[in-house]
Amino acid sequence: MITYEDRRLRTLADEGRWPELLGIYRRARVAAAALAGEDRAAAQTAPLGHLIAHGAPPEVAVRLFDEDGGAGSAAGVGDHDAGPLWEVLATRHSWRRLAPLLGPPAVRRLVAHTRVLLGEDLSYGAEPDPEGVPLVLEPWEMAGWGEGGRVRDYLRSGGSRSSLLTLPADREGLGPVELPVRRERLPGQRATAEFAALADWAQAACVRGGALDAAAQFAPGSRVTGGYVPFAVVYPVLVQTGAGARPHGAARGRLAVWRGLAAMAGAGRPERAEVNALIARLRCFTWCDPADELRYLHAALEDPATGLSWAVSGADFEG
Structure with a gap:
């Protein structure tokens, strides 16, 4: 297994011999895939991939995702160490530097949305998102993050720093509330499926x-x-829930939340105007659960225009 304790690899990185490290990464990934399969190859080579994505010049780092090294040599969107390799890359360079170099459409899209989450406005000069998710943050997307960053802060050594967002974060401003008798759920709502898919520990339901x-x-x-x-x-907590643990990334969380909001608004795709109108009228409620520990989400979203409300709730006891 390739690890950061391999002194030779660290020395090559310190000396800036990034093409050589890329070659080592590709050969190791192909060999591991032949012996143990694709998933095992991704896991074994991820620490070296992280080192390259974090430190190499963009001209070299983007080639982690190119198949020009042969079948099985390229990282995919699921390759991750402390986080997805494409997200590590996206935190290191602007879209202006990366756009002319990135090839694979799936990686390109996730990198673009990561740069958007980091504050870049890509609404001009970048190809439109295939689903229509805007390539610039809306004001309501920027307002609630507090001191924590919207994307993990990755370290050269392979670790990362990120805020642990929970809802409710504390009991300030909350009080005793008597809830009504449970109503029958409305089945078959697309938004319900989108919100339930945010995480394997999330539950979602729709009621009138x-x-x-x-x-x-x-x-x-x-x-x-x-x-x-x-x-x-x-x-922010919905995005963090959709981002999940290491394999996912904040861009995937943002895309998932926009899909859910578009479905709530009755739009076939994330139309900016319709989603913004929905956000302007939403009423949101949160509540505590005595079982909550480190990572949890309890939110109810009410759309007065349709008379429908959705709840998204759950706790990640393994996170």
């Missing part, structure tokens, strides 16, 4: 009624500690 009716679907009892919050507070 208000935010409290939706919260009653997952709340631990009829009386909870809860309160209404702006959607700007909910959004």
Whole structure:
């Protein structure tokens, strides 16, 4: 297995011999795939891939994802160490540097949205997103992150720094709330499936009624500690939930949340105007669960225009 303790590889990196390291990465990945399969190859070579994505010039780093080294030699969107290799790369260079070099469409799209999350406006000069997700952050996407970054801060050694976002983060501003009797859920709603897909620990449900009716679907009892919050507070935690652990990345979280909001608005694809109109009228409720530990989400989203509300709830006890 390639690790950062391999002194020779670290020495090559210190000396800036990045093409040589790329060649080692490709040969090791092909050999590991032949012996143990694609998943094992990705895991074994990920630390070296991280080192290249983090430190190499963009002209070399982007070639991690190119197949010009032969079948099995390229990293895919799922290759990750402390985080996806494409996300590590995206945190190191601007879109202006990366755009002329990146080839694979899936990697290109995720890198572009990572740069958007980092604050770049790519609405001009970049190819449109295939789903229509805007290539610039809306004001409500920027407002609720606090001191934490929207994308992990990756370290050369392979680690990363990120904020642990939870909803509710604390009990400030919350109080005792009596929830209504549970209503029958509305099946077959596309937004329900989109929100449930944010994470394997997330549950989602849709009801005809208000935010409290939706919260009653997952709340631990009829009386909870809860309160209404702006959607700007909910959004970062939804993105973090969709980003998940190391294999996913913040760009995937953002794309997943936009798909869910578009479905709530009844749009076939993420239309910017329709989603913004939805956000302007949403009422959002959050509540506490005594079982909450480190990573959890309890949110109910009410759309007064349709009379429908969605709840997204769960806790990651392994995260």
